[in-house]
Amino acid sequence: MSILINKNTKVITQGITGKTGQFHTKMCREYANGKNCFVAGVTPGKGGQDFEGIPIYNSVKDAKSATGATVSVIYVPPPYAAAAIDEAVDADLDLVICITEGIPVRDMVKTRYKMQGKKTILLGPNCPGTITPDEIKIGIMPGHIHKKGRIGVVSRSGTLTYEAVGQLTALGLGQSSAVGIGGDPVNGLKHIDILKMFNDDPETDAVIMIGEIGGTDEEAAAHWIKANMKKPVVGFIAGVTAPPGKRMGHAGAIISGGKGTAQEKLAVMEACGMKVTRNPAEMGKLLKSVL
Template sequence: MSILIDKNTRVMTQGMTGKVGQFHTLGCLGYANGANCFVAGVTPNKGGQNFEGVPIYNSVLEAKQQTGATVSVIYVPPAYAAAAIDEAVEADLDLVICITEGIPVHDMIRTRDKMKGKRTLLIGPNCPGLITPDEIKIGIMPGHIHKKGRIGVVSRSGTLTYEAVGQLSALGLGQSSCVGIGGDPINGMKHLDILRLFNEDPETEAVIMVGEIGGSDEEACARWIKDNMKKPVVGFIAGITAPPGKRMGHAGAIISGGQGGADTKLAVMEECGIHITRNPADMGRVMQKILGRS
């Protein structure tokens, strides 16, 4: 079992003919069932070509109609990436994963507004993607560190996603699905959206939730967990030492107006019953302990 994607998912790559799109699509094709899952590429005016046997189409709608793909992954340059999301939403895809970093905020504000009333789900932008181990990966994460198991992982940070996964795999606790939601201030699915899916997934036993300074999404998710979550959650917040008002890495990682600090987030999370750790090296061990497998 998994959330959002599995071995039967059919995927198209937007930006297939670019160097980045080809590099990461090649990695996804070589992982688990990827050769069957990745069925199309999209680049305007490049239709009729192919990459590693995957046909390329001029538009998302054409790729969907010709191949049945219902999920898109975007490696389009920042200036055009929001428009690529818009095209996927207009084609009524199930899910869009935008890997692109550096999309102008005003572009994403317009795109999020256009998505109102639409059914398409968005992960990202500025995210590593998602993976269901031994079935399919969509994005830039290293597939070899993942191991099939029963722990869900959701994270705003790409590298800390890999850290959590690596620890779980090393301890013999694999992952059911792993989702990197990205760190931009205007994005798609939030921690809360992913936790809802993990809560209903019978094959997910517990969840690691990695947040960052900035915004209030983690606090909102923690309060929902307190009232609704049926499974244990381990939490970590990156940016404990970040000074207020200074942007740290991700565009959304900024403490402003006295809100968004790591200590505040951790306090709310702990108050809501999340098993927090202040050391990123301990995420796996904390999970192991609460599951009684240490």
């Protein structure tokens, strides 16, 4: 059991004829069961061609009906990426994973509005994707640092996802799934959504939750954990030294009106009974201490 994806998931790459789409599709195919999972690509106007044996279609609808794929991953440039999400939602896919960084916020607001009442769930944008170790990776994370196991990882930061995973693997602790939710202000799945999935997953024993300054998603997640979570969750918030009003890294990482500081988030998480660390090098050790 894993969350979101497994070795039988069939995947479409939207933007497969671009350099980034080709590079990462190749990497994902070479990981675990990737060869059987990546079944189609989509680039409008390039239908009928193929990329290393993966057939290319003009639309997501065509790719889905030809292959039975239920998930798409998007490497489309920022001006067109929201439209690519819309197309996947219109094709009624189960899950869309958008890797693209720099999508205009206004585009994403429209896309999120259009998604209301639809079955498709969105991971990202501006995220590294998700991986179920030794089964499938969809995204840009380095596969070799992951190890199959029973710890869930959910993070707003891509590189800190890899950092947490690397620490866990070094301590001999594998991961059930690692999910990067992305750092944009308007995105799909939040910490809380992934935590619910980990809570219900019989093969996840504990979770590392990594947040960033900006917004109040981590606080909401902490309150949910206190009320509902049956498994230990440890936390880290990036941006302890960030000055208020200055955007740091991710588009969503900005402290405004006194809300969204790292200290505030950490205080709420601690008040909700979570163990937190202020040192990113200690995430794995902290998790091991609660098992």
